[in-house]
Amino acid sequence: MNKRLARMAMLLALAVIMGYLEALIPVAPAIPGIKLGLANFVIVLVMYLFSIREAAVISVLRIILVGFLLSNMTMILYSFSGAVLSLTMMALIKRNPHFSLYGVSMAGGVMHNVGQLLVAGALMGFQAILWYVPFLLGAGLLAGLLIGFLVSISYRRLERYILKS
């Protein structure tokens, strides 16, 4: 139990730092909202190394922590919407053996952006965000592909240490 708690705390810290680091590196400044989703790297990794439940706990705690430390209520709303949709979709797809880690990660990336678009649409009107939809869908797909690759190489290096302990 203590070991698990320590492990969770470490992974949560990693997820928070990843999100923070990412804010320092702009990927496509012209289109707000496009980013790699390095925090999602931790979430997907935890999902595969441990379980969906642990991934969900880390995701929610991360949003609350980062939200209160660095941003505001609106940003928490955006993050939550993205995280809930993305986690739900990833959990569903992961249960289906026909999909690989890449499928799970891509679905997560896309649904994360769908969640953000829904909130943006509700706040600003869907007419105003129409332009962003195709770009953010494509960006989510690409980010998911990249995160999938990062998770797959990290997973192979980590599983023998973590699953043994």
Next chain:
Amino acid sequence: MKKADGIIIAVTLLVAVFFLAMIWGRGNGQTVVLFDDETEIGRYPLAIDRTIRVELEDGYNTVVISEGTVSVSEADCANQVCVHTPAARRVGDTVVCLPHRFYIVIK
């Protein structure tokens, strides 16, 4: 990567293309509507060329309607985003001047 993963790529791209088609498919608008901080302050047909100098609380914007498009040719706002916004002509297109809380919508 497995075969089924392709379904996710295909579905996402399909939806993206659908949205692109929706954006491009919007017809040209009929009317230019001007707003000052959510309040409508003017309505002009897009078909008739004219230049309107809009006086606002924080400054002015010069709106030009020409050949079925509308743009801001000049403004004394700080960021000049409205002046650099491409001419609008489709239904739902907007030109926004945030510093003056002024915007143009095509209907």
